[in-house]
Amino acid sequence: MASQGQPVCPPAAPVRPANCIVCGEARTDGITVCGAFICTACEREMVMTDVSDARYAFFVERLRQIWAPR
Numbered sequence: 001m002a003s004q005g006q007p008v009c010p011p012a013a014p015v016r017p018a019n020c021i022v023c024g025e026a027r028t029d030g031i032t033v034c035g036a037f038i039c040t041a042c043e044r045e046m047v048m049t050d051v052s053d054a055r056y057a058f059f060v061e062r063l064r065q066i067w068a069p070r
């Protein structure tokens with residue numbers, strides 16, 4: 001038995017930071033939607049932002065860049 005008690009997280013594969021399309025920061029934590037990266041902070045903020053909030057329109061505008069046909 002090498003270790004007991006505390007759960008040990010398996011070593012994660014090296015993840016290259018990606019630039020979040022919302023905040024523009026290079027981060028490793030987040031999700032990739034249609035090839036576009038959204039960091040965890042922005043994803044959570046989007047979920048929590050009300051539709052009537054001015055920031056929501058900002059998020060939608062950002063996301064439109066992903067989904068808009070080119």
Ligand SMILES: [Zn+2]
Nearest residue numbers: 020023039042
């Ligand atoms: Zn972000």
